[in-house]
Amino acid sequence: MEKPAELPKDETTEEESLLQTLQQQNNWDGVPMCLYQGIWCPIFLLRPLLSLQKNFKPHDTSILLASLPKAGTTWLKALLFAIVNRDRFPIDQSPLLTTNPHKLVLSLECYYYVDQVNPDLENLPQPRVFSTHLPLNVLPPGFMINSTSKIVYVSRNPLDQFISEREFLLKNRLLPDCEPPLPLDQAFDMFCEGVHAFGPFWEHILGYWRASLENPDRVLFLQYEDMKRDTVSHVRKIAEFLGLPFSDEEEKRGMVGEISQLCSFEKLKNLETNKTGVLHGNVANSSFFRKGEIGDWRNHLSPDMAERMKEVIDAKMSGSGLKLDNYFKS
Numbered sequence: 001m002e003k004p005a006e007l008p009k010d011e012t013t014e015e016e017s018l019l020q021t022l023q024q025q026n027n028w029d030g031v032p033m034c035l036y037q038g039i040w041c042p043i044f045l046l047r048p049l050l051s052l053q054k055n056f057k058p059h060d061t062s063i064l065l066a067s068l069p070k071a072g073t074t075w076l077k078a079l080l081f082a083i084v085n086r087d088r089f090p091i092d093q094s095p096l097l098t099t100n101p102h103k104l105v106l107s108l109e110c111y112y113y114v115d116q117v118n119p120d121l122e123n124l125p126q127p128r129v130f131s132t133h134l135p136l137n138v139l140p141p142g143f144m145i146n147s148t149s150k151i152v153y154v155s156r157n158p159l160d161q162f163i164s165e166r167e168f169l170l171k172n173r174l175l176p177d178c179e180p181p182l183p184l185d186q187a188f189d190m191f192c193e194g195v196h197a198f199g200p201f202w203e204h205i206l207g208y209w210r211a212s213l214e215n216p217d218r219v220l221f222l223q224y225e226d227m228k229r230d231t232v233s234h235v236r237k238i239a240e241f242l243g244l245p246f247s248d249e250e251e252k253r254g255m256v257g258e259i260s261q262l263c264s265f266e267k268l269k270n271l272e273t274n275k276t277g278v279l280h281g282n283v284a285n286s287s288f289f290r291k292g293e294i295g296d297w298r299n300h301l302s303p304d305m306a307e308r309m310k311e312v313i314d315a316k317m318s319g320s321g322l323k324l325d326n327y328f329k330s
């Protein structure tokens, strides 16, 4: 999860009066959260969220990457940047070679950490590309209704996503003076109950999944696991969805493979900028590149814990038509 570079100022605000009416609980990493419009929102993001709900104006060409934390955000940021900007930068001069993807595609929340929209958002080159961890139901309604902007959503097996998030949060404290992280079993219990940043995960995933069924031209639903198995065809699919298909000439030059390669886990992880740099002053760029594998949850969670998650997924997500059967296979 990303944290805005500056936290909101402290005067009594709409946010503070609202906060008094909301249920509050710490996340497993100790970060205080509140239940706002059905989602668990880290309190430091409530003000940006209120501000963007009030002020955000979609452009017809905007591209929004949506994801839960640790579902593949960094990877998709890199891919979207490379696809959209392929005419501006040859692969061997791509800014991705020298800059962490989170600095090239900023989160929408980050543009709104003061009351007004940050002018940088309006000045982004077209098409504007940004990301969010917010669920669909709290995005400004204009995003779906008054524009032809596009949403690319990436989901991931919640078991792997949970482990990835936990490993990240054990290394990086988002708020230095908050409570220490809970032990694994207690954190997992909270996750299974949907109490985690931007959760419940099933509502996050199903919100975008249903929107992709209703508006396939506007919302592209991707799964991390499918992309790992066949990145090249997904790069093609994303470009087509964005209305930027690869030309015959680009195909002949092997550009789809080059972009897949440039954004691969191994390539990004081993770049100097991602081995050494930091984000927001204290988050190591390297912590966005841990293992990049499918099924690492097996090294951390017991079969009973996986069974519990299966029950949650069956209860909350079966019947949605979403392919979930791969998650628990060995």
Ligand SMILES: Nc1ncnc2c1ncn2[C@@H]1O[C@H](COP(=O)(O)OS(=O)(=O)O)[C@@H](OP(=O)(O)O)[C@H]1O
Pocket: 001, 002, 067, 068, 069, 070, 071, 072, 073, 074, 075, 160, 163, 164, 165, 167, 263, 264, 265, 266, 268, 288, 289, 290, 291, 292, 293, 296
């Ligand atoms: N290029 C590429 N390809 C495949 N996988 C990748 C890639 N880049 C990052 N990763 C893995 O994604 C996990 C981090 O998730 P996010 O990028 O969504 O994190 S964040 O929300 O932006 O903080 C984290 O997963 P785990 O390794 O399981 O922890 C990263 O290693």
